[in-house]
Amino acid sequence: MRTPSADRHRRAGVGLRAPHYAGIVATRPRVGFLEVHAENYMAGGPQTRQLERLRADWPISLHGVGLSLGSARGLCPGHLDRLADLVDRTEPALVSEHLSWSVAGGAHLNDLLPLPYTEESLNLFAANVGRLQDRLRRRVLVENPSAYLRFVHSTIDEVEFLSDLVRRTGCGLLFDVNNAYVTCANLGGDPMRWIAGLPAPAVAEIHLAGHSANEADGAVILIDDHGGPVHPDVWTVYEHAVRRFEDADVLIEWDCNLPALEVLVAEAAEADRRRDRALAERVDARAA
Numbered sequence: 001m002r003t004p005s006a007d008r009h010r011r012a013g014v015g016l017r018a019p020h021y022a023g024i025v026a027t028r029p030r031v032g033f034l035e036v037h038a039e040n041y042m043a044g045g046p047q048t049r050q051l052e053r054l055r056a057d058w059p060i061s062l063h064g065v066g067l068s069l070g071s072a073r074g075l076c077p078g079h080l081d082r083l084a085d086l087v088d089r090t091e092p093a094l095v096s097e098h099l100s101w102s103v104a105g106g107a108h109l110n111d112l113l114p115l116p117y118t119e120e121s122l123n124l125f126a127a128n129v130g131r132l133q134d135r136l137r138r139r140v141l142v143e144n145p146s147a148y149l150r151f152v153h154s155t156i157d158e159v160e161f162l163s164d165l166v167r168r169t170g171c172g173l174l175f176d177v178n179n180a181y182v183t184c185a186n187l188g189g190d191p192m193r194w195i196a197g198l199p200a201p202a203v204a205e206i207h208l209a210g211h212s213a214n215e216a217d218g219a220v221i222l223i224d225d226h227g228g229p230v231h232p233d234v235w236t237v238y239e240h241a242v243r244r245f246e247d248a249d250v251l252i253e254w255d256c257n258l259p260a261l262e263v264l265v266a267e268a269a270e271a272d273r274r275r276d277r278a279l280a281e282r283v284d285a286r287a288a
Helices: 018-027 046-054 077-090 119-136 158-169 177-187 191-197 232-244 261-287
Strands: 013-015 034-037 060-063 094-098 101-104 107-113 141-143 172-176 203-208 212-216 219-223 249-252
Touching: 013 261, 018 046, 018 261, 046 077, 060 077, 077 119, 094 203, 119 158, 141 203, 158 172, 158 191, 172 177, 177 191, 177 203, 177 219, 177 232, 191 232, 203 232, 232 261, 249 261
Parallel strands: 013 034, 013 249, 034 060, 060 094, 094 141, 141 172, 172 203, 203 249
Antiparallel strands: 101 107, 212 219
16 A cells, blocks of 8 residues: 655645545545544545545544553553554554553543653553554654643653654654644743654654634633644744754644644645745755
């Protein structure tokens, strides 16, 4: 099966959402691949059969949101088995999850919750990632989350935490440009330092999405809501990211306030245009 990165001049992918399925089948948009939330397809049925049909024409990326890699009690065996079955059925080009947790005491929380960045957390997270990769028999990408608070007892910088995770487990990274931008805006920091600090060979996918701004107690908080077009400042950060992570595949995420399919496809085309321009400018600068 072909992978998104097989073509040097590959196109950006889009997140597949149910309202767009018929339009994708009918119009066959020129996108590089389709990414889905793995949990939506674990039960089988019509949705999974639709996904199996689409994978004949597009590479598929499985993006998990419920495995809870940061859970202190380890991974849920049932959830892990269902994910492994889905991977076997769909043979995805990419599999990814988040640097977060969402399960405690048997309760599944509808959110991607942060964890403190400490040596203890790193040991725990690395063990869970190792178990996941062993079960799937493949490398998994770990995505940086958006952040709205910082644990006072964190002792490891997030970029360092992710880099150490790669060294310990051999996992890959999914660099979400919007998440890094939101985190830095909310907590302080420079997303360009993320680009410089992450191990470039490990970054296999880049996410782009929209965010919103909320005001609370006189302060503006950015919310990673995936509910609109990519912000101009995020596009600028992205252009720097593709120069360093040239081989990473790119995805447009748009999960709420869904636009017409042609709007989503146009956003992917803009990602392609900006990547091509950024890489061409880098070549010109080297030749000068």
